[in-house]
Amino acid sequence: DAGVTQSPTHLIKTRGQQVTLRCSPKSGHDTVSWYQQALGQGPQFIFQYYEEEERQRGNFPDRFSGHQFPNYSSELNVNALLLGDSALYLCASSLYPAGDYSPLHFGNGTRLTVT
């Protein structure tokens, strides 16, 4: 049973470019959340997708956008990259979006470096 998979594992981009990160949730999960983790910090919530719609959003600018596909996989897009966007981007999946006490299952992340 495959867990959460993310691609690519590492990525180097130049300031001002755009990037797309991909995530496949754990089998049977239908909700995908994205987190940004700066070095030495805890993960910060970006947004959550369920039924192909953005359900909740954290305190991130509109440069961060996402998408969820019918097979529950998801993409995170970041436009106009800034040096401060350098971080580990984590995807997490879960069973239900609401009303259920279920922990998130995380992938190993995509390490994005902006130069």
Add this chain to the structure above:
Amino acid sequence: GENVGLHLPTLSVQEGDNSIINCAYSNSASDYFIWYKQESGKGPQFIIDIRSNMDKRQGQRVTVLLNKTVKHLSLQIAATQPGDSAVYFCAENRASGGSYIPTFGRGTSLIVHP
């Protein structure tokens, strides 16, 4: 060894000792708490969780204690092993617009010396 939350982000213990990692949460409305372990180069891994209607829950070598009065959470690891070396995060779940969004603390780095 014992950590007192964000003021001591690193905890060093000897193999075989018991470890206690503390966490102060911020929202009294949070009703579900989770501890995650993150090893270098990996994503956070679920360890144990607890709902607000409980004050203690035990797993294999781990125990979570919840004190809602002072909004404090702790993770106890018995007979700490070198493989327990990692960063440990507590996350509080609070309902937001019909969804539960885990909010993570900064984390505590646990170093186990053989």
